[in-house]
Amino acid sequence: MSYQPLLISYEQAAELGQYVGTDSLIGLSIAEEIEALEAYMPIGIEIPGHGEAGGYEHNRHKQNYIHLDLAGRLYLITEDKRYLDYATTMLVEYAKVYKHRELNISRDSNKPGRLFHQTLNENMWMLYSSCAYSCIRHELTEDQQQLIENDLFKVMLEMFVETYAENFDIIHNHGLWSVASAGICAYAINDQATVDKAIYGLKGDSVSGGFIAQLTQLFSPDGYYMEGPYYHRFSLRPIFLFAETIERRQPEIGIYQLKDEVIKTTAYAVMSTAFPNGTLPALNDSSRTMDIKDLGILLATNICFDRYEQNETLLAMAKHQGKVWVHNTGATLSNTLENNADVANFSWGSLSLTDGSAGECGGVTILRHRDAKSDDSMALLWYGQHGSDAKLHSALDHGHFDGLHLSLFNNNQEFTHDYGYGRWVNIEPKFGGRYIPENKTYCKQTIAHNTVVVDQISQNQGVTAIAQVHNGEKHFTLLDDSKLQGMSAFARDYYPGIDQQRTVLMVELAGIEKPVIVDLFRMISEEQHSYDYPVHYTGQIVRTNFEYQGHNSLSTVGDDHGYQHLWNVGQGKVENSSLTTWLMGDSYYTLISSANENSEFIFARTGANDPDFNLRSEPMFILRQQGANHLFANVYETHGYFNEAVEASLDARGQVDSVTVLHSDDSASIVSLNLVSGKQVQVCVSNVVDVAETTENNITVDGKVISWTGAVAIFE
Template identity: 75%
Template sequence: MSYQPLLISFEEAKSLRQHVNSNSLIGQSIAAEIAALEAYMPIGIEIPGHGEAGGYEHNRHKQNYIHLDLAGRLYLITQEPRYLAYAKEMLVEYAKVYPTLELNTSRDSNPPGRLFHQTLNENMWMLYASCAYSCIRHELTEAEQNLIETDLFKLMIELFVDTYAHDFDIVHNHGLWAVAGVGICGYAINDQASVDKALYGLKGDSVSGGFIAQLTQLFSPDGYYMEGPYYHRFSLRPIFLFAEAIERRQPELEIYQLKQEVIKTTSYAVMKTAFPNGVLPALNDSSKTMDINDEGILLATSVCFQRYQQDQTLLAMAKHQNKVWVHSSGETIANAVAQQPDIAGFNWGSLALTDGPAGERGGISILRHRDSHNDDSMALLWYGQHGSDHKLHSALDHGHFDGLHLSLFNHGQEIIHDYGFGRWVNIEPKFGGRYIPENKSYCKQTIAHNTVVVDQASQNQGDTATAEARWGEQHFFMADDQQCQGMSAFVRGYYPGVDQQRTVLMLELEGFEKPVVLDLFRMISEQEHSYDYPVHYSGQIIRTDFDYECHARLAPLGDEHGYQHLWNVAQAKVSGSSLTSWLMGQSYYSLVSSATADSEVIFARTGANDPDFNLRSEPVLLLRQRGSNHLFANAYETHGYFNEAIEASTDARGKISRVNVLHSDDQASVVELVLVDERRIKVAVSNQVGVTAQSENQVTVNGDIIRWQGPVSVI
């Protein structure tokens, strides 16, 4: 038989068939898909009309294509005739209705489809429906094939390639879905002309558009995608589904070897950003719960293992996911997992990824530390380009104003975190499931992130076009010695006349149960400003070493740039140093901060000026300081244990009592950690631009000369 399904050959389906009802990882994955399909089929086939994003009609069309795809693949694997009948009827019913549908009503700047309010969802529908069609085409009559191809798939291709030609060649996440959908559909209906448009763009040059242009232009040399991990993982689905189809139909293109194996590079890049619990960091518009169980990363884990290398970390990823792609690649990695019963949690180690087409637009640095109990700590510093391209259209503006953002993680949880996006995905009563107004007024603003705010205004005046012209620069990255790891970066001009440098150190110190994270945030200006250092945490305040005043009547902290959404709950004047501890889960955390005579601590909470209760109510701690040149020196300590079930609490007080700034200028910063037993630990950091491991540094502190080589010295 000359026609083969796109993603699973008849021979591969036969091999997968032997795993049905088995207890292997691939067997369990097949069983989960069978259960999902069997639960959906009794609902019957319904082709709804138009509806709101996240509404009934939207979700029904979405569930239809998901289960249509399952029915097609599972028919090949199980040979269950009911699955064939279901997939055929679904496609025929859509083919009968599709030509009669008018374009939907767009609720944003995305062009509408005939089924969905935006073409992105329609691209997805066509992609999955085409995969399903390729699985059953050989079982259909010529009349059924003609109906489905003429009245459904060819009309869809015409909509995307002709009607919306201006969006088809867009080099962007949305463009990936468009070209992958058309390309896979073209293969499914033997329309090579449409496949070529999807591969090489409407001009056929592989530069102005098409899948080749997407792969060669979207990602940095390290594979990072400017919109951040949430949208990056979404791009992996069309990449792998189309790439697998290309490899099978046009192997001479060697798609997996394109641009020094860019598909592997970009897959590893998003995997490497994940927190140890698998959740992806919330950079730019991002969910707080999206993790490596996402379908795109699931595909990438299986295919990279089969197509590229038998990597141990991929095995650990698959074990964490506890599922594989129901595909020959899923069978391959599942067999490998079965041969290694003892696989530790995945650990990509410490790393730095560049941002920008040539790696010239800042990036992201990550420090990781695994202790003797296999507990992982992680610190993430972001200093890349603004995560959007407003020149495309406004709906693609997913960037946040958060240069030098910091996230911290240990004991299985994110200690200080990014708020993420403001959206109730697919919950139609909440603004139609779209981004809520507070996404712009709060979530995008700098105060919603763990980075210093100058004069209570967002970076780059909160203007996307201004932000797109700027990005950070790496100062240094050092991770060879787990006892002292560090990363540092500058952003310049994000505020007029103010430069910023953030240095984050992960220090394994004697007597401490977890690494101490030392955060040195340096403000550089000739003029005096107000500086706010926000800390977004979760949990309950346990103690402070200062007195504060709680406000009986709450008022917002400000009028704009996100401050209008923060209640001022309590505040205090502090000097010298300040300590705040909180309990989160079963761990205590302490933040010990340097302070000057006129420092202030503000306890705030999200929820002000939020009449529809769109924002989550979460605590925020602000360290406020006036000055020109200023160094925030903050030590984060994890300590103790709490278990309410057995009424146990140990080490609720940390070991660090004070943090003192001893020296700070363009040459170096020197700070001192004072412990409760009065031991003192000095940390010196070079601020010299271009510092290397061989750089010699020298500063005088209180008459003593401190010399060291390289970026950091712990004394």
Template identity: 60%
Template sequence: MSYQPLLLSFDEAAVLAEELEKNSLLGRGLRRDMAKVKAYMDSIGIEVPTKQGEAGGYEHNRHKQNYIIMDIAARLFLITKNDMYRDYIVTILTKYAHVYPELEDNTSRDSNPPGKLFHQTLNENMWMLYASCAYSCVYHTLTDDERTLITENLFKPMIHMFVVTYGKDFDIVHNHGLWAVAAVGICGYAIGDQESVDKALYGLKLDRTSGGFLAQLDNLFSPDGYYMEGPYYHRFSLRPIFLFAETIERRQPELKIYEYNNSVIKTTSYAVMATAFPDGSLPALNDSSKTISINDEGVIIATSVCFQRYEQNDTLISMANHQQDVWIHTSGAALSTAVSTAKKIKPFSWGSIFLSDGPKGEKGGVSILRHRDSEEDDTMVLLWFGQHGSDHQYHSALDHGHYDGLHMSVFNRGHEVLQDYGFGRWVNVEPKFGGRYIPENKTYCKQTVAHNTVVVDQKTQNKFNTALAETKFGQKHFFEVEDTKLQGVSAIIEDYYDGVTMQRSILVADIEEFEKPLVIDVYRILSDEEHEYDLPFHFKGQIIRTDFDYSIPAKLSPLGADNGYQHLWKTGEGKVEGSALVSWLHDSSYYSLVSTAPKGGEVIFARIGANDPDFNLRAEPAFILRQSGSNHVFASVLETHGYFNESIEASDGARGLVSEIEVLAENADGTVIEIKTVTGSVYRFGISNRSTGEQSNEHTIPASHEVFSWKGAFSEL
């Protein structure tokens, strides 16, 4: 038989059948899928809605579940040879083919044009992609009349919609564009339409540059594989990339798609995986859900295929062990076997990394410092300074950027300690603004004050102007991770506020006296004019203590009138001078952040939720360090300490060791800080402020009548 299914040959399916009774990741996955399909068939059966419904409503979800179940059932048919799965797919595809030509277009409330099944063609792309894969699995069982009906009434009209009716969107370099080309290409292979395949591969002009899959792979990612919209939309792009790539490899192996552009498919997959927090969740850079993790279907597929197509390394095995899942595919079988036969699997870690941003890696990036202790607990610190995650030149849908240059996130003891809010959206929850991005996504979530970075004069970076922000990006100052006891990263942004330069340097210092590594944050601000500087820290948990007095207002009021401040209730404030401590409890751990306040300032306690009449925002706490001046340095140290267990009424180490932090010296050469503890210990750290090319020189900084010397970008003195 010359025709083979797109992603799984008949011989491969027979091999996978041997896993059905095994207690392996693949075996459990197969049995899970069998139960899922049976439950759907028993409860829903064949249902093809022909009326329009709410975006994200019943009809939307029924069409979505139909393509998901078709895809799963198709592979189960090949593996089990049970005609029940085949009959379901043929019946439902035939029913869609009968009604599709007569369906009216939906009404789109989004920038994405509507389809006949969904309110966005994006969802229609996804439906056709998976339906085409299912069709290829039952193709050999169909009569000529059935093939003609499904091809002429269903798939060809859908292709026409994508490449003709909405052809202007087909070649956009964007995650929506990836789904469009993958859907058309996979459908073209399934129905033997090479002309459509070529358009999907090379663009409507067939020039390989203005559009198509190859152009997407050339232009979407930085040399390190990072995607400008951030991990949330990046992981969404992995599914079409791998499903199309695997189909191309099987139908046109001469293209060597997995080797294309220096194996960009591998590079960009690793870039997503390497940003993950130790619990598997992905950082909320730009518009991002806080719940998306490496358990996402696209990342699971990528983990399996990378293991088979690129390299069988221990980190991918650790990833699969964390996911407790593999793709139901020969690549998943290989990874499942590796997990089953591994002697010991440690928690996954991609180590400390820097990922450049921009098509040539020239637009800043994201730095991640990781430290694993003897208990295999990971501390991770992320510093963001890449390009704005939007580009209005491509498409209006490419508007997910946040104004958060030099944002910092911290993770340890199993959760995010200093966090990013993520996006403002109730996905597919129709009563909440149609399941779309809520208005507060712009008025709060994208604003600078919603992130852990400095706000100048209560304004948002780059004047909350997307076109202006797209011209700005940070620069890596240094990234030093060779010494696991003392790692550091530093980055600079300029003119995100007129006339203001900012440099943020973060050290992760593993010092014997402390339970966990200290996270040392030195935020340097240069300006010729006086400003008010706010440095917010968004945390989870309950305030335990401070070392300063504060007052609580009798009546809540917003912190400001705009730029996100209108959504923050002021819940308390206190004057500080010299050094300020705020300590809180989250889960079973205590955290203390000690910060400098050399000229006097304020600590403002806040909670999200003001001016939110529809209760769209999560009521989460934050505190803000407020200082005024021209040049200024915020120096802070975050200490993780102690243990709390309410169920057994146990609390230990509720007070941290750090008592004070001070900036001893600061100039164009460097910044020197001093950390004192309640035990009498004194720790001094020097950070280079010199340009990158000068950091190998020896620096001398006069401070407190002493001279400190060090070489390199930073040092413990």
């Protein structure tokens, strides 16, 4: 037979059949897919009408294409004729009604399809259904082929490529799905002219649109995607499915070698942002639970291992994922992992990724530390561009106002976290499953992130158009020494007349179990302002070293920019240095903060002005301080152990007692960590622009000169 399925050959399918019923990772993955299909098939075949996002109709169409794809692939692997009959009937039934359907109703700016409220979902339906069709086409009669191709797939292609041509060529996540689905569908029905449009763009120049333009323009030189890891992982599915199809049908294009192997680079970029427990950082509109088990990252892990390099990190990723793609690449990975079962937890190490098409728009830096007990600590500092595209309608703006965002992780949990997006995905009763209004009024606002807020106003006034012209600037990174790692960046003019600099250090100190995190957040201004440093945590407050008053009647912390959604549940005055400890899981976490005159500490909780209970009720606290040029000097310490079941608590008090600012200006920041033992640790950071390893720093403090070379020095 000259016609081959898109993603797997008949021979490869037969080889996969040998794993059915085995307890290998590939065998178990096949069994999982068979179980899912067998559970869905008895429901029967239904082609529902229109519905809104997350509603019954939406979900039924989605489940139809998921199981249609399973039926096609599993038929090749198992030769179970029931799967062939199911897939055939499903495609025929859709073909009978599709071209007669009116367009659905769109409730936002997205173009509607004939099945879904937006073409993105219709693209996904076409992509998966085309893959299924390619698996069973050789078993269909000519009449069935003609019906499915003429009345279903060609009608869909006309809508996507011609009717919605402006979306087809847009360089964006949605455009990527559009060209990939069109290209895969066109391959499935042997329409090379449309394949060429999908690969090279409507103009055929590989610049104004098409898959090649997407790959060469959508990502930074380090592979980072401006909307953040949540949307980045979603882009991996069309990338790898279309790339694998192109490589099989037109290997002469060399798609996997394009632009210095950009496909591998961008896959590694999103993988490398993951926390040690596999979850992805919630940058911009993001779920706090999305992780590396997502299908896009699963595909990337399998195909990169087969097409690029068989390294231990990808093996560790697959071990964490606990399954492989049911494909020949999944079999390769499964067999290799079977011979390397003792591979350690994955770690991409400390790294820095640039943002922007030329790497000119800041980026993200990640510090990682693995201790003697194999526990991984991680700190992430984000200082890239606003996560939206100026070419797109504001409805597609996924950016948050959180320049210099910080997230911290150890003991298998993120202990200072980002709220993430405000969205009840596919839960139709909750605002149709779409983004809730509070996503704009709270989640996007700066106070919803671990980032300093000036005068209770969000960065860039909370206006996307203003934010799009700003991005952070890397100051320095120290990534090679496990005992002292660091990262520093500037955010200039996010507030008129105010520059910000954040320096985050991960430091091993003698006698302290985990590396401490030193967070120096510097505000640079000629005028006085009120500065709020928010911390979002999970758990219970167990200790403070200052007096505060809990409120019996609640009012909001403020009136706008997200503050209207925060209940003020307690507050107190702070002098010199504050200490706050909370218990999360079986670990204690302490934040020690410097303070100046008239400093306040506010305990707050989300949920105010939220009549539909859309927001999660979560605790946070705010360090409020006044100043012009001002430095927040904060130290995070992880310590101790708690086990409620056996009523055990160890080291509930940390080793760092207080922190003192000794010096802060454009030359340097110097702070003292004062330990319970009486010892002091001086942390010295150079603020000199373009600081290098050879930069000499000489700062006078209380009549004494402190000297060091390079960006950072620690004196114990």
